Amino acid sequence: MKFLRRFWKRISNFVARRNGAGRLREEIQEHLALETEANIRAGMKPEEARRKAVLQFGSVEAVREGYSSEKGLPLVETILQDCTYAIRMLRKSPAFTVVAILTLALGIGANASIFSLIHALLLKNLPVADPKTLLRLGNSNDCCVGMGSHDSGEHSLFSTNTYEYLRKNLPEFEDLAGIQAGWTYRQVVVRREGSEDPPRSVMGEFVSGNYFNTFGVAAVAGRTLVDSDDVAGAPLAAVMSYETWKTRFHGDASIVGGTIRVNTHPVTVVGIAPRGFYGDRLWNAPPEFYFPIETMVPIANVTYVHGTEAQWLYMVGRVRPGVSRAQLQQKVNTLLQQQLATTPRYRSEEGKLKLKNQHVVLTPGGAGIQAMQEQNDRQLRLLMAASGLLLLIACANLANLLLVRGMARKAEMNVRAALGARRGRIVRQLLTESVLLAGAGGLAGLAVAYAGTSMLLAMAFPGSVNDPISADPSTAVLAFACGLSLVTGVLFGVAPAWIASKSEPADALRGARTIAGGATVLQRTLVVLQAALSLVLLVGAGLFAKSLNKLEHIDLKLDPVNRYIVHINPQSAGYVQHEVGDLYRTIEERFHALPGVEKVGISSYTPMEDNNNGWNVVVQGKPDPNLIASYVKANAEYFDSVGTRVVMGRGITAQDTANSTGIAVVNKEFVRRLFKPGENPIGQHFGGSPKTAADWEIVGVVEDTAYESATFKDHMMYFVPLMQREKSADYPIDKDENMYAGAIVLKTSRPVDDMETLARRTLASINPNLSVVKFQSFDAQIAERFSQARMLSRLTMLFGGLALLLSTLGLYGVTAYAVARRTSEIGIRMALGARRATVTAMVVRGALVQALIGLGIGLGVAMLCVRGIESQLYEIKGVDPGVLTGAVLMLIAAALLAGLIPARRAASIEPARALRAE
Template identity: 55%
Template sequence: MRVLLQDLDYAFRQLRKTPGFTITVLLTLALGIGANSAIFTLVNAILLHNLPVVDPHTLVRIGDTDDCCVNSGWNDKGDYALFSTDTYYMFKKNLPEFEELAAMESGYAWRPITVRRAGPQTVAKSVMATFVSGNYFRVFGLSPAAGRLLVDADDQKGAPITAVMSYDAWQQDYVGDPSVVGSAFYINTKPAIVIGVAPKGFYGDRIDTNPPKYFLPMNSMDTVIGAPYFNDPDAQWAYIIGRIKPGTPLAALQAKASTLLKQQFAPLKTFTDQRAQKALPRTHVVLTPGGGGIQNMQDGYKDHLKLLQWIAALVLLVACANIANLLLVRGMSRRAELSIRSALGARRSRIVRQLLTESVLLSGLGGLLGLAVSYIGAHALLALAFPNQHNMPINAAPSPLVIGFAFVLSLVTGVLFGLAPAVMAARTQPAEALRSNARTTAHGASLLQRSLVVLQAALSLVLLVAAGLFAQSLNKAENVDMKLDTTNRYIVHINPQAAGYKNTEVEPLYQTIEDSFHAIRGVLKVGLATYTPMEQNNWGSGVKIQGEPDLNKGASWVKATPEYFDSVGTRVAMGRGFTLQDRMNAPPVAVVNQEFAKQFFGKRSPIGHYFGFSGPAKTPQDGAHEIVGVVEDTTYTSVYWKDHAMYFLPLTQPAGIPDADNPLEKDQSMYAGAIVIQTARPIAGFEKIVGDTLASINPNLTIVKFQTFQQQIQDRFIEERLIARLTSLFGLLALLLAAIGLYGVTSYTVVRRTPEIGIRMALGAARSRVIGMVIRGAMLQTLVGLAIGIPVAIFCVRYVKSQLFEITHVNVPAMTTAIGVLVLAAAIAGIIPARRAASIDPVQALRVE
């Protein structure tokens, strides 16, 4: 311990003597380790995070995909992860290998509820809620923060509506008021009792940008939100997670669950179709770990986070190469000191230990700075990845796992890149080192040092090319002609069903909404629709053209009011759009997009043809809707979705032909999800104006979400923007580190060749020739790095092209820009020591020799 303390004291003194070296190494380490720790913080918080529940490792999910939200029909691959109510109860009854199985709503994020506490002057709020089985909290082993949690008795048909409030909602909306527990509320205008508060830190069964504030029993789903699919054995809507008994073999349990599912599906209406019967033998489930909950967000962000990990690792590698170079230079500059210590009797192991102590101390300090950088960086990453999300259950503070990761990274960096210089310096023969002392050679930097600079240049080029490609990809995606007009357009998401309206009552409501907004000065167009362009939503069905063979093709569909196309900027290319005459009881009509016409009619005109829905769950209805118009191919959902066939129906007309199996009262498609408002100019405080207008129609008709149309579109590129910005940042960071490394090695070469340069200049060498000689050496290393980096960059594109928009290879602009930036940085890094070399006084240089 005494010797270790001596080594640490000496190391501190040595580092204080060379502040430039110390600061450079610490900043390099802090940036390299900080970038990796920040990315790892995000990876840990999203990909590796377990639910805050009891013993999450014994939880198992039935299913392995993020299917959402209400599905019908069969799956060609036979892999199911979404289940009907009947299937849940069947699994619960026939799988005793699970201690318990819980069901939870898959698509709650698309169905907010309206909540108002009973009493005078209370305000209705649109919030997220999820419907779960009565044993939901028991399966997770949770205890309430106040009151009680849901039990099986709450989840029975005909039971009074009860709800559990999240801890965050209790604190944020009611400042922890204990009287909330047991209070009467109105949920979608239905009376309910809040029976308790969920434990602090529990955010539900999955990480989500907007976690649920209320948990309701699933048997109240149809009553509260009008969900006919809850009792439909052919409709799948629920995820299932359970806790398995100790010693249960998963392979056998998975096979048993798959067999039970086939038996459950066989008599269903879905599988009466011949094609479905052929798919039935492939029916199966995959059991997956459930400790992390439902992996929807993890699946969405997994590829991008892994890419960022690799990019951050490359930056760290560049940083470590830079540090190794600095330590090599430092080690060589201390040869005389180490030789004297060796001549005085110091053992080689003692010298190596001293030098290792210095490098580990440096890396430890750099690791501490890196944690600070990672804390700031992780907050910045969360702000970039999830803008305007304040309830995200992700903590940017470094967890013990992240702190351990940074510590190990620092230790490995210190030992690995401190060992080689220490061993090289310790191998110096005392007599030889003392004999040469200040005498220099013409050899300049060692092969290892030059190799490290080449490595830095190559890696920097790869990162710069990646940055260029992702920037180009983002630019191309954002500038696609979406056939939309966002100028002075606003999107107002609403939920009429949550305000208490039946689908047979919405027609006068929509007319009132249109009239009320048209009465606002400056409003030009008001369109309502089930969903709008470039939002994360999609409804689809099979399509059957009347009198023609079934092509077994599908299309997405939207229901809208007459002014909708004008409000989003979609032009009618043929025929007409919707009119005021296309009402609930009028003949069913449809408008299709150009891609629909192309896929189903080729070069023929679709106007006047009839079509309906086809699919396994229904008898094909091939004559439901007459096509009266064709509109341009407006982009919906994502610019990555090519050849997107779509059709549009009047909002208040039934989606199909009402019959005993599909009564009009159960048609959920008649509820508008959004209002699109076009104004003549930007209107200050328009959100409040909209809220007041809706409240004047019905106090329960609240704003679910308010955005400009442009903001909605920009939100669809959040991940792409995050990747483009971070790759650019990391590329510039790697470039800076590579330039510093090149500058350091070139400066060191100039110092070692000072006598040689002095002799050359004494013999008449011009300053320009000396400058050219130094720059040639610097540029040669850069060019070798380019020769290695160019093919590596071309090869690596194949692994990221799936994340690029319409870019499949390294294009000339990206490569040329990256090469130009790297060469310019190398020239700047080389010109400074070159000018210093050219200013050497020959007499002074020879006097040193």
């Protein structure tokens, strides 16, 4: 009996659906006829009138053709039908389509632009042969010339002798290359022989003769360096980068075999490196020339190339197939200890104990030396997380838009169901629309990504030259954007499509009265999610903005107004150490002759410059504290030129010459760390060890001026005259590289717009080979040290602002939709005596409740997230109350704005009109 009852019920339902569908078809035909007639009376042609009537009623003809005959159609044809119809429906709603695409373009574009940098900086290998077989000896980026070792015993920098010993005794490597660690700090001056062009200061790297062979790189013209180039007495040779060949020499083939002057020395260009090769590490200014290690002695005039203690080389090698990395690691450590045992540092009893701990960590070398990667890793990952949150907010907006659109097309869905369309078919059609939307958003996002990546590169690496990082989207970035678009379309289109597909044929015949009911629970949940994520991004943006503000307002004990920095390299201009005294005096005289120049400071390096030279210090009569102090050589006008005040004793004077008593001026931190409270440092002596503690006499104390970084705390410094050397120096002056100054600081009475031109002209008049390595105003040099903090602050503020905008739009959309669905309810309320203010308050209250729930959730998430970014904030721990309050108030204000507009619209509803609409 139960079976018969179920069977009879199914038959009855089937007949009812057939009858309902029949009546629905009749109503549809009648409706189409009336609409067509009205359109013809409006002046349309019959065909156009019929087409418009069909579109107005939900594309019934397309429904009939696309769904009633779907059985037996090929899959491709069915998909094409879906796509064609989806495009037509999206064209019918241009406002919805544009808003959805722009929303997704912002989310996908932000993620794609950040991923572009992550891919270029962190995920790519060097453009060399088989990078997986490359190993680096070492795991840190120590730079640039070291004389000791880490307490841990790890080695990443090596002497030339150590390199040669390991290369000779490690047959497990097909080739093992030696690479200059600090080429970014030692530029060379280059001029083509016979050219009238002025010499240029460029990046040049000194490498072993097997360098190109190790990386499996061939020349595009001429040849690469070989071992025979890297021996003492060999002709000076160089390989030029492809980009330099094309941009500076216009692809002139005659340059191969031609001569260039490098630091005044004639060097033969033996070949051109391949296109896209940027060396052994990613850098924003890659080498323009590659020279053999042995040529560093004559070209750069350095003394440490064959020193037993000086560590200045990185090593990268190509491992033979089948070699065990664990066994190779052990062998490298054994050989390293054997070689170090022959050096003076490890011959003492204390040295022998330390020797047992000396080791090397082998790391993958396919990506090269990871200096830039380590500098930017945390910042890029943080930005990726922030852009991911922005994408989630954008996707929540898209889901809400699709939900609202689906509800608005309920009548269309009912018609389709009445004509025989199955639910899965309707879901697939709606899903096709969302995927097409996401695809269009992804394409628009690529344009956003290109512009965003260009902006990021300009912010992260200002003033970079021949930057190997391109803003053009790579294959990986294209795949990332396409995959993200597809996942977004499917993931955030399924739920709206499924909900919208819930339809009954009978609903098309009866009037759907919407006496009550606003937005769905899912819609409200999405709005709450948007508010929570927006609060997290706003709090993060506020914290980074406050951190940057604190950084920029640190008292650097400097005066950058009307000051200019001219970086020079007398060594590359051919000056030997005993000649630089006359050069410095000439520089002072020539620059003082320029109009407006008041002070001419000369020093080894300058404040807030990416440079530091540190030495151990011991005060005479005191135990060795094992402390390092930064060491600067300067002339008499240096302190005035940078704005550093002398607070005790005197500064450096013109009478502090090479033949006078060795004196030093120390900073206040130096006194605090090495002297007791109240102890007078003036007249005290110090040096680099207990044996040499009488080298320098302290004659003055200056303020704690910021050097290298504004956050460099407890920074001990001492300053000595340009031409003075340690009393204990037991080597000739022409082997003392500390005699070379690296910068001129000019203080002027007023801004001088053409100071760079004047500086270049003045130096060229002294010596045509004395070029400007880099020119900056003091303000620009200081601002450069905040570039990463500024980038993080600006981008997180941008993401926070976009998140707030999207959240406001989402809340507005849901509130407006709820008001539209409750039109009749509101009309009845007002007909029964409800005041406009009451209706307004009711709608605004609903919007605020959703925002406040999101704020509560976002507050807890923000508390957790701040722990992960504290290390990148300056003097900020936890969530700052002011920042949190500001973020909360901004979200509440946005919620009020988003709710007030629909509320005013609801309050203006006429009761009679609302009831007639039903």
